[in-house]
Amino acid sequence: MAIGDLAPVAAAEDVYYVDVGTHGVPNYGSVYLIDAAEPTFVDTGLGRNREYLFDALDELGIERTAVRHVLATHVHLDHAGGAGYLAEACPNATVWTHEIGAPHLVDPERLVAGTKEAVGEMWEYYADPKPVPADRITELEGGEEIDLGNRTLSVVHLPGHAPHQTAFLDSRDGLLFTGDAAGVYVPERDRIKETSPPPQFDLEGCLADVRTIEDLEPATLCFGHFGPREYDPDLLGAYKRSLVEFVEAVRQKRAELADDDAVIEHFADHAELIEVWGERKARAEERLNASGVLTALDRGKA
Numbered sequence: 001m002a003i004g005d006l007a008p009v010a011a012a013e014d015v016y017y018v019d020v021g022t023h024g025v026p027n028y029g030s031v032y033l034i035d036a037a038e039p040t041f042v043d044t045g046l047g048r049n050r051e052y053l054f055d056a057l058d059e060l061g062i063e064r065t066a067v068r069h070v071l072a073t074h075v076h077l078d079h080a081g082g083a084g085y086l087a088e089a090c091p092n093a094t095v096w097t098h099e100i101g102a103p104h105l106v107d108p109e110r111l112v113a114g115t116k117e118a119v120g121e122m123w124e125y126y127a128d129p130k131p132v133p134a135d136r137i138t139e140l141e142g143g144e145e146i147d148l149g150n151r152t153l154s155v156v157h158l159p160g161h162a163p164h165q166t167a168f169l170d171s172r173d174g175l176l177f178t179g180d181a182a183g184v185y186v187p188e189r190d191r192i193k194e195t196s197p198p199p200q201f202d203l204e205g206c207l208a209d210v211r212t213i214e215d216l217e218p219a220t221l222c223f224g225h226f227g228p229r230e231y232d233p234d235l236l237g238a239y240k241r242s243l244v245e246f247v248e249a250v251r252q253k254r255a256e257l258a259d260d261d262a263v264i265e266h267f268a269d270h271a272e273l274i275e276v277w278g279e280r281k282a283r284a285e286e287r288l289n290a291s292g293v294l295t296a297l298d299r300g301k302a
Helices: 051-060 083-089 102-106 109-125 203-216 234-255 262-268 279-299
Strands: 006-008 015-019 030-036 041-044 069-071 094-098 137-141 144-149 152-157 165-168 175-179 184-186 191-193 219-223 228-230
Touching: 006 051, 006 144, 015 051, 030 051, 030 219, 051 137, 083 094, 094 102, 102 137, 175 203, 184 219, 191 234, 203 234, 234 262, 234 279, 262 279
Parallel strands: 041 069, 069 094, 094 137, 175 219
Antiparallel strands: 006 015, 015 030, 030 041, 144 152, 152 165, 165 175, 184 191, 219 228
């Protein structure tokens, strides 16, 4: 699958995902399009490559005016950066997101500033987000159901990665649109990599989120990065272990080096996925994750 491609989710009827080319890495950003009675996007990508989403609508014969729902699993800009652009292009769509994150879609100024600080030079892959009008947003708490006409999505609050994160469970085919609650799937390794960005990563919260997913037992995990993967409890079990091990590695390296910048650069220098994602993205991911764990340690959340 190449950047810009549209592919079906094999385990479901009329559910697709678009590779929006996040950070220039093929399939790193997966935006889902449900061709339901009320067509629906799940997540939106960075916003910069939004034309791929419009191309997907055209390929499926869906008019922009027919799109009724834009669901943001959380408001981190790699997942919700295109929400305002989709709201503008699809005038009949409601944007759904958790109540904690909703104000940042209406006024993204603080979100942009925080993202620029966190991602550094990778900001070049982002678009300045377009504000979403407040009257186009429906706020979620968790526990709601969203009716797509011939499908229903149940809203599950999973706040470990970010307090404003929700997942969406499809009642028809057992799909769980995870956002980042189940980490980053790496198909080349058939494993899940931790994602622990600052400032709100919470280790125990992330572990609790995985346990919630295990209790749901979905048929398919629709990852926000690298597409769908058949549910496998062993995969999630290994992910929980990797979260704990990564946090402990950062904790120990901080004790050894006593300088947080040196800790961050240590993990960047030892990035494990350079051959998969390329040097620039792999090192940037490690900087982001190590920084998030250090922040969580200071907050007593790791």
